[in-house]
Amino acid sequence: MKKSIALLGLVFLFLFSCSKDDDMDKEVQVKTIVINGNNALTSTPKPLTVTVLPTDASQKEVEWSVSDSEVAVITETGILTGIKNGTVEVTATATDGSGVKGSKTYTVSGITTPTVFVENITITAATISNGQPLQLTTQITPANATNKTLTWTISNQAIATISATGLLTPKTNGTVTVTATTTDGSGKSTQIDITISGVSFQTTVRGESILLWQRSNGGWGKAIPDLNDYNVAPTAQEKTTALATKNNTDTTIDNGHVVTELRWLLADYKTTQNPNYLAAAEKAIDWLFLAQYANGGWPQYYPDKSGYRHQITYNDNAIANVMNLMWDIIKGKNNLDLVNTAYKEKATTAFNKGIDIILKTQITYKGKKTVWCAQHDEVTLLPALARSYELPSFSGSESVAIVRVLMLVEQPSAAVKQAVKDAVDWFNGAKIFDIKTEKINDSSQPSGQDVVVVAAPGNVIWARFYDLTNNLPMFCGRDGIPKTTLAEIENERRVGYSWYGNWPSGLIGSEYTNWKAKHGL
Numbered sequence: 342m343k344k345s346i347a348l349l350g351l352v353f354l355f356l357f358s359c360s361k362d363d364d365m366d367k368e369v370q371v372k373t374i375v376i377n378g379n380n381a382l383t384s385t386p387k388p389l390t391v392t393v394l395p396t397d398a399s400q401k402e403v404e405w406s407v408s409d410s411e412v413a414v415i416t417e418t419g420i421l422t423g424i425k426n427g428t429v430e431v432t433a434t435a436t437d438g439s440g441v442k443g444s445k446t447y448t449v450s451g452i453t454t455p456t457v458f459v460e461n462i463t464i465t466a467a468t469i470s471n472g473q474p475l476q477l478t479t480q481i482t483p484a485n486a487t488n489k490t491l492t493w494t495i496s497n498q499a500i501a502t503i504s505a506t507g508l509l510t511p512k513t514n515g516t517v518t519v520t521a522t523t524t525d526g527s528g529k530s531t532q533i534d535i536t537i538s539g540v541s542f543q544t545t546v547r548g549e550s551i552l553l554w555q556r557s558n559g560g561w562g563k564a565i566p567d568l569n570d571y572n573v574a575p576t577a578q579e580k581t582t583a584l585a586t587k588n589n590t591d592t593t594i595d596n597g598h599v600v601t602e603l604r605w606l607l608a609d610y611k612t613t614q615n616p617n618y619l620a621a622a623e624k625a626i627d628w629l630f631l632a633q634y635a636n637g638g639w640p641q642y643y644p645d646k647s648g649y650r651h652q653i654t655y656n657d658n659a660i661a662n663v664m665n666l667m668w669d670i671i672k673g674k675n676n677l678d679l680v681n682t683a684y685k686e687k688a689t690t691a692f693n694k695g696i697d698i699i700l701k702t703q704i705t706y707k708g709k710k711t712v713w714c715a716q717h718d719e720v721t722l723l724p725a726l727a728r729s730y731e732l733p734s735f736s737g738s739e740s741v742a743i744v745r746v747l748m749l750v751e752q753p754s755a756a757v758k759q760a761v762k763d764a765v766d767w768f769n770g771a772k773i774f775d776i777k778t779e780k781i782n783d784s785s786q787p788s789g790q791d792v793v794v795v796a797a798p799g800n801v802i803w804a805r806f807y808d809l810t811n812n813l814p815m816f817c818g819r820d821g822i823p824k825t826t827l828a829e830i831e832n833e834r835r836v837g838y839s840w841y842g843n844w845p846s847g848l849i850g851s852e853y854t855n856w857k858a859k860h861g862l
Contacts, residue, residue: 368399371435374443382413382423383451386488386524389419391433391443400437407431412449414526422488422526423449424456458527459486464519466533469511472540477507479521488525495519499616501537511537513616543613547571551602552621553583559621559628560592560599560643568601590645592628595654599625600662607676623680626670629663630687634719636701637694639663641716649716649727653702656715656727660695661742667692668749698722699743700756703763704735706812710763712740715806724809729821730834735812737771737803740764741844748856758862765853768845773802773814778827778841786832792840794827802841816840 373394378387393401405415408430415421421431426449435441463480481489495503496518501511503519514537522530550571554564564586565571575583594600603625610618632643638653639660640646654660669677670688702717703710704724714724715736724733744764750757777797782790804814808823815823818830827840856862 369397370439371398371441374433376443376445380447382447382449386420386422402436403433426450426452456487457485459523459529462531464533469537470539474510490524491521511540514538514540542615545609546574548609548618556592557587559624561602562591593642594659595641600666637698652716652725653719654716655739658742664695664746711767712764715739729819730817734806738805738844741848765849768849788836790836792835805840
């Protein structure tokens with residue numbers, strides 16, 4: 342009997358859940374339409390607006406009509422024009438199929454002469470060959486039309502803009518379609534195609550170099566390993582190489598690539614207004630959206646996922662850099678206010694998915710959440726091997742930037758708060774006391790240098806990696822065998838990698854204190 346009751350309860354819960362989901366997907370129809378404003382109309386055209394209820398109605402568009410077109414007419418956008426004195430009923434009808442209408446009776450007065458509507462508009466043929474603004478002119482018939490005011494629109498604002506008076510201002514070379522529409526209620530409009538040429542832009546060495554090396558898919562590879570080299574004009578051979586490798590798929594977020602290039606492009610766009618820089622930056626943002634896994638992570642490379650490139654990569658703050666960029670798009674900060682506003686919604690989705698994968702990849706050790714590995718398998722989400730000396734481990738370096746990303750969340754969930762706390766607890770428990778590293782000259786070593794650990798009373802540092810089995814500092818050379826001390830690995834890896842650092846010191850101090858105070862913890 343108890344099993345039957347439990348089964349019925351599950352069936353009810355399932356049906357309730359399905360019903361709830363259906364309700365969430367159901368379109369919300371309009372129930373009320375109110376035409377705003379008073380009901381007086383003079384010889385001046387009057388733009389009408391409506392209030393549509395409920396406020397969460399799925400479609401709020403309306404169709405306009407009048408009861409007597411000899412007294413007044415109305416445009417598709419709701420501009421009401423009186424023709425002769427009298428009364429007229431205006432109706433706004435919902436377009437969502439609900440059939441809901443809102444009406445208002447207008448009294449037309451003050452019209453002493455009959456309204457003469459525009460019958461035809463002609464835009465004078467024009468081209469721009471010098472890259473300069475051009476005032477467009479029109480011929481309107483009949484000449485005695487009562488209201489000759491026009492509205493101007495343009496097909497592509499990335500190429501040019503147009504003012505309310507028809508001043509066409511080029512932004513780049515190309516062809517646009519300009520439309521002029523009457524406001525007198527006649528519904529007349531006309532179009533003209535205008536070719537723009539002669540537009541030139543300021544450039545920067547950095548901006549042009551970044552454009553040169555951008556791959557066709559929108560990203561950048563490591564052809565310029567030192568990002569500062571973008572400030573040097575490329576040689577003829579480099580130009581040839583860059584153009585020949587445009588279609589390469591070695592695009593990566595490793596070592597600051599893509600995020601740095603597109604940020605620099607936006608900075609140069611801000612100073613030059615060169616639209617090529619903005620277009621290239623937006624192409625790079627599109628690449629970042631495309632590269633993100635469905636679970637929220639980003640691979641080190643995209644679309645080339647050979648070797649360990651496919652892994653979710655926190656190494657060298659790769660994903661943290663991308664997440665900070667997404668945050669800047671959302672908030673319109675650090676020149677990301679210059680990009681298409683449509684990116685805000687996409688960046689919000691990408692950021693939220695990124696937070697989700699960060700929470701899912703936080704490593705559990707002895708029943709408690711800790712920090713992250715430098716890279717995780719994108720399927721199992723477990724810590725993964727990258728290069729031979731980058732073993733699955735707790736990261737004392739990359740985990741810092743990940744926590745700072747979590748701290749960006751303005752209304753953190755309980756899970757986010759706990760993740761931050763657990764990570765800080767781990768950092769506090771992973772402190773190494775009273776030592777530091779020194780780089781010394783040593784002619785006996787192949788590199789002529791060495792890095793050694795020396796006593797430093799009172800000093801606090803962290804290891805780059807900690808062993809997943811015992812939570813102790815771990816070091817590894819190219820042989821892939823973990824060691825317990827830095828001295829045990831080869832000289833090339835001792836001097837060529839950062840094995841110790843103070844990465845978490847600022848985070849677990851004032852940053853964490855301020856974050857807790859902000860969220861009442």
